[in-house]
Amino acid sequence: xxxxxxxxxxxxxxxxxxxxxxxxxxxxxxxxxxxxxxxxxxxxxxxxxxxxxxxxxxxxxxxxxxxxxxxxxxxxxxxxxxxxxxxxxxxxxxxxxxxxxxxxxxxxxxxxxxxxxxxxxxxxxxxxxxxxxxxxxxxxxxxxxxxxxxxxxxxxxxxxxxxxxxxxxxxxxxxxxxxxxxxxxxxxxxxxxxxxxxxxxxxxxxxxxxxx
Amino acid sequence: xxxxxxxxxxxxxxxxxxxxxxxxxxxxxxxxxxxxxxxxxxxxxxxxxxxxxxxxxxxxxxxxxxxxxxxxxxxxxxxxxxxxxxxxxxxxxxxxxxxxxxxxxxxxxxxxxxxxxxxxxxxxxxxxxxxxxxxxxxxxxxxxxxxxxxxxxxxxxxxxxxxxxxxxxxxxxxxxxxxxxxxxxxxxxxxxxxxxxxxxxxxxxxxxxxxxxxxxxxxxxxxxxxxxxxxxxxxxxxxxxxxxxxxxxxxxxxxxxxxxxxxxxxxxxxxxxxxxxxxxxxxxxxxxxxxxxxxxxxxxxxxxxxxxxxxxxxxxxxxxxxxxxxxxxxxxxxxxxxxxxxxxxxxxxxxxxxxxxxxxxxxxxxxxxxxxxxxxxxxxxxxxxxxxxxxxxxxxxxxxxxxxxxxxxxxxxxxxxxxxxxxxxxxxxxxxxxxxxxxxxxxx
Numbered sequence: 001x002x003x004x005x006x007x008x009x010x011x012x013x014x015x016x017x018x019x020x021x022x023x024x025x026x027x028x029x030x031x032x033x034x035x036x037x038x039x040x041x042x043x044x045x046x047x048x049x050x051x052x053x054x055x056x057x058x059x060x061x062x063x064x065x066x067x068x069x070x071x072x073x074x075x076x077x078x079x080x081x082x083x084x085x086x087x088x089x090x091x092x093x094x095x096x097x098x099x100x101x102x103x104x105x106x107x108x109x110x111x112x113x114x115x116x117x118x119x120x121x122x123x124x125x126x127x128x129x130x131x132x133x134x135x136x137x138x139x140x141x142x143x144x145x146x147x148x149x150x151x152x153x154x155x156x157x158x159x160x161x162x163x164x165x166x167x168x169x170x171x172x173x174x175x176x177x178x179x180x181x182x183x184x185x186x187x188x189x190x191x192x193x194x195x196x197x198x199x200x201x202x203x204x205x206x207x208x209x210x211x212x
Numbered sequence: 213x214x215x216x217x218x219x220x221x222x223x224x225x226x227x228x229x230x231x232x233x234x235x236x237x238x239x240x241x242x243x244x245x246x247x248x249x250x251x252x253x254x255x256x257x258x259x260x261x262x263x264x265x266x267x268x269x270x271x272x273x274x275x276x277x278x279x280x281x282x283x284x285x286x287x288x289x290x291x292x293x294x295x296x297x298x299x300x301x302x303x304x305x306x307x308x309x310x311x312x313x314x315x316x317x318x319x320x321x322x323x324x325x326x327x328x329x330x331x332x333x334x335x336x337x338x339x340x341x342x343x344x345x346x347x348x349x350x351x352x353x354x355x356x357x358x359x360x361x362x363x364x365x366x367x368x369x370x371x372x373x374x375x376x377x378x379x380x381x382x383x384x385x386x387x388x389x390x391x392x393x394x395x396x397x398x399x400x401x402x403x404x405x406x407x408x409x410x411x412x413x414x415x416x417x418x419x420x421x422x423x424x425x426x427x428x429x430x431x432x433x434x435x436x437x438x439x440x441x442x443x444x445x446x447x448x449x450x451x452x453x454x455x456x457x458x459x460x461x462x463x464x465x466x467x468x469x470x471x472x473x474x475x476x477x478x479x480x481x482x483x484x485x486x487x488x489x490x491x492x493x494x495x496x497x498x499x500x501x502x503x504x505x506x507x508x509x510x511x512x513x514x515x516x517x518x519x520x521x522x523x524x525x526x527x528x529x530x531x532x533x534x535x536x537x538x539x540x541x542x543x544x545x546x547x548x549x550x551x552x553x554x555x556x557x558x559x560x561x562x563x564x565x566x567x568x569x570x571x572x573x574x575x576x577x578x579x580x581x582x583x584x585x586x587x588x589x590x591x592x593x594x595x596x597x598x599x600x601x602x603x604x605x606x607x608x609x610x611x612x613x614x615x616x617x618x619x620x621x622x623x624x625x626x627x628x629x630x631x632x633x634x635x636x637x638x639x640x641x642x643x644x645x646x647x648x649x650x651x652x653x654x655x656x
Contacts, residue, residue: 095461100616120474172286
């Protein structure tokens with residue numbers, strides 16, 4: 001991908017303040033200890049009961065900023081999602097899309113997909129997070145479980161290059177179909193991408209305007 | 213076929229493609245009528261006056277019946293989420309306010325709530341700041357619903373509603389200008405509070421505006437509720453029941469028109485919504501008319517909340533509107549003077565003439581910004597179109613590591629196929645207007 005430097009004042013890390021000297025370490029995800037507090041213990045207990053492979057499927061349970069996150073192995077994602085949706089004690093009937101995050105420093109788990117879930121029945125929230133290597137960017141699609149994830153998965157594919165296996169029509173949604181690269185990855189520059197006019201013919205300068 | 217400047221056609225690998233732009237298409241329709249093809253695929257938009265913005269609808273038609281409907285989006289993609297990663301947390305507000313440009317205050321509030329969650333200062337936001345946020349959000353809900361009525365009416369051929377709607381919207385925008393200095397994209401809500409206090413005389417103006425709007429809302433109500441043409445265009449059109457809403461993740465007026473009293477202001481209150489008296493409006497018709505009635509009812513509820521906000525603002529006079537922590541609070545004190553909004557003179561006097569440290573602090577926090585502890589947070593508000601959710605990730609720096617908006621317009625637009633397929637092409641317009649998508653929010 002060609003890229004012109006020196007546009008929009010962004011160079012290197014893109015630290016426009018010039019005063020930061022920032023060390024970017026990324027967020028670590030050490031598992032939280034029980035009790036998790038709030039209704040989080042109940043969710044964990046109910047999932048353990050309804051999903052016997054809990055300890056195998058859930059890599060970590062993180063409670064942070066008053067929010068509960070289950071880090072799920074991608075092989076188990078669909079079955080965990082189905083259990084969370086269908087079990088009467090859990091009933092997370094709504095998935096509010098998927099948000100990609102790119103951590104180039106976390107070798108072997110560079111790409112994260114984050115699913116915020118909402119249970120209207122029990123008025124609870126939960127977050128699922130899946131981490132995958134950049135070299136094998138595949139995650140099972142959840143469109144079969146929550147049809148509303150269709151466009152969200154297309155967007156995450158478009159922006160991060162995560163391939164959602166089983167999605168019925170995984171095409172770009174915001175960028176043009178023939179775009180190169182995935183713009184929201186950290187290795188993709190801000191600005192400096194040459195503008196393409198595909199199929200346009202450009203008249204010779206002498207013929208562009210006539211003032212005769 | 214002779215050359216028609218408004219309707220030309222050419223052969224492609226996908227069949228014959230006709231490009232029509234305007235004027236009279238008699239020859240074209242004769243030619244299409246003569247072909248054996250039963251089905252025609254029509255690209256409606258992205259430059260079509262009835263698609264509610266730069267939305268491209270790809271419709272497969274059999275006669276006037278829509279057999280398949282798909283959306284083409286992305287024409288307004290501006291990379292706002294990417295841009296926020298290159299600016300400070302406070303500057304992010306200026307970007308996100310431009311996403312769904314009809315509900316800027318909701319974008320700002322949701323974004324700031326997620327930043328405050330990461331900072332761990334959610335409970336330090338002063339009550340006055342929360343009341344101002346609620347008041348601005350409810351005013352914004354009115355101005356946003358007004359555009360829905362106005363443009364929705366235009367799209368269905370009703371030319372009068374937009375005049376009533378934009379008159380009332382103008383009242384709200386005048387208040388926004390008085391409070392924040394700007395009519396749209398105000399960047400008024402900031403992490404830690406709001407940019408500046410409400411001017412002293414504004415509360416009286418807002419009270420008067422509420423009284424006026426309560427009367428003037430009646431104009432559109434009497435014009436459209438029960439109007440036989442309006443009912444014929446919207447009743448039983450764009451049908452989406454509760455099961456459809458749930459599986460497609462649809463929230464907001466569409467969900468409430470399917471009979472589900474789900475409103476984050478009631479079910480998961482934020483910014484002190486639990487302290488206000490208001491009702492969640494629902495209908496059970498699941499159609500475009502029901503959504504119209506829900507929005508109409510919400511106007512009155514918004515007025516109720518705004519009036520309670522005015523009372524609270526009187527009680528809370530003098531309270532700060534920014535967190536006390538000077539490591540986070542925006543240092544500049546703004547004020548409105550004769551030539552518009554700018555830095556307050558007393559603040560300039562302090563940093564330029566009295567305190568070197570204050571100048572250094574001001575300079576550092578404005579250029580470099582404040583650091584936000586590493587982690588992720590999700591915050592959501594009930595915007596005029598449904599749940600606006602913000603997922604923010606920090607790596608501990610002065611700039612966001614990732615900001616993702618779960619835009620209700622983006623999500624709800626997916627239901628176009630479910631609402632339109634099997635119906636008439638004229639009903640597509642009704643259905644899309646009842647979704648009320650804002651393409652700035654859809655494409656971001």
